Amino acid sequence: MSERPENKFILVRETVAGSIIRDTYTVAGLVFLIGLGWLIGSDAMQWFGGILAFISLIGRASHAQKKSTYTRKEAIRALLAEENAE
Numbered sequence: 779m780s781e782r783p784e785n786k787f788i789l790v791r792e793t794v795a796g797s798i799i800r801d802t803y804t805v806a807g808l809v810f811l812i813g814l815g816w817l818i819g820s821d822a823m824q825w826f827g828g829i830l831a832f833i834s835l836i837g838r839a840s841h842a843q844k845k846s847t848y849t850r851k852e853a854i855r856a857l858l859a860e861e862n863a864e
Contacts, residue, residue, distance in 0.1 A: 808831045
Protein backbone atom coordinates (compact mmCIF):
# COMPACT_ATOMS: atom_id res chain seq x y z
CA MET A 779 0.00 0.00 0.00
CA SER A 780 1.43 3.37 -0.95
CA GLU A 781 1.85 6.04 1.64
CA ARG A 782 0.18 9.39 1.30
CA PRO A 783 2.50 12.32 0.73
CA GLU A 784 2.90 14.59 3.73
CA ASN A 785 0.85 17.77 3.65
CA LYS A 786 2.72 21.03 3.17
CA PHE A 787 1.85 24.30 4.89
CA ILE A 788 2.52 27.83 3.69
CA LEU A 789 3.32 30.59 6.18
CA VAL A 790 2.87 34.14 4.97
CA ARG A 791 5.11 36.61 6.78
CA GLU A 792 4.33 39.86 5.06
CA THR A 793 2.34 42.89 6.04
CA VAL A 794 -0.26 44.34 3.71
CA ALA A 795 1.70 47.60 3.45
CA GLY A 796 4.92 45.75 2.65
CA SER A 797 3.18 43.73 -0.05
CA ILE A 798 1.64 46.82 -1.63
CA ILE A 799 4.97 48.67 -1.65
CA ARG A 800 6.82 45.71 -3.17
CA ASP A 801 4.19 45.17 -5.85
CA THR A 802 4.06 48.90 -6.65
CA TYR A 803 7.81 49.01 -7.28
CA THR A 804 7.61 45.89 -9.45
CA VAL A 805 4.77 47.24 -11.58
CA ALA A 806 6.36 50.71 -11.83
CA GLY A 807 9.64 49.25 -13.06
CA LEU A 808 7.97 47.11 -15.68
CA VAL A 809 5.65 49.90 -16.82
CA PHE A 810 8.69 52.16 -17.08
CA LEU A 811 10.49 49.73 -19.40
CA ILE A 812 7.49 49.05 -21.61
CA GLY A 813 6.32 52.68 -21.50
CA LEU A 814 9.75 54.03 -22.35
CA GLY A 815 9.93 51.60 -25.26
CA TRP A 816 6.52 52.76 -26.45
CA LEU A 817 7.45 56.42 -25.99
CA ILE A 818 10.63 56.21 -28.06
CA GLY A 819 9.08 53.76 -30.52
CA SER A 820 11.32 50.83 -29.70
CA ASP A 821 9.61 47.49 -30.18
CA ALA A 822 12.69 45.75 -28.81
CA MET A 823 12.46 47.60 -25.49
CA GLN A 824 8.75 46.83 -25.22
CA TRP A 825 9.44 43.14 -25.83
CA PHE A 826 12.31 43.22 -23.34
CA GLY A 827 9.99 44.74 -20.73
CA GLY A 828 7.35 42.09 -21.37
CA ILE A 829 9.84 39.23 -21.20
CA LEU A 830 11.38 40.68 -18.05
CA ALA A 831 7.89 40.91 -16.49
CA PHE A 832 7.21 37.27 -17.29
CA ILE A 833 10.54 36.09 -15.89
CA SER A 834 10.06 38.25 -12.79
CA LEU A 835 6.61 36.81 -12.06
CA ILE A 836 7.75 33.21 -12.54
CA GLY A 837 10.83 33.78 -10.38
CA ARG A 838 8.84 35.37 -7.58
CA ALA A 839 6.25 32.62 -7.57
CA SER A 840 8.81 29.80 -7.44
CA HIS A 841 10.93 31.57 -4.80
CA ALA A 842 7.93 32.26 -2.57
CA GLN A 843 6.78 28.67 -2.79
CA LYS A 844 10.19 27.24 -1.87
CA LYS A 845 10.83 29.78 0.88
CA SER A 846 7.60 29.40 2.83
CA THR A 847 6.60 25.74 2.40
CA TYR A 848 6.83 23.68 5.58
CA THR A 849 5.83 20.29 6.88
CA ARG A 850 3.37 20.29 9.76
CA LYS A 851 6.07 19.99 12.43
CA GLU A 852 8.25 22.66 10.81
CA ALA A 853 5.28 25.04 10.59
CA ILE A 854 4.41 24.57 14.26
CA ARG A 855 8.06 25.10 15.24
CA ALA A 856 8.31 28.26 13.13
CA LEU A 857 5.09 29.72 14.54
CA LEU A 858 6.09 28.97 18.12
CA ALA A 859 9.56 30.46 17.60
CA GLU A 860 7.99 33.60 16.11
CA GLU A 861 5.52 33.86 18.99
CA ASN A 862 8.27 33.45 21.60
CA ALA A 863 10.39 36.11 19.87
CA GLU A 864 7.71 38.75 20.38
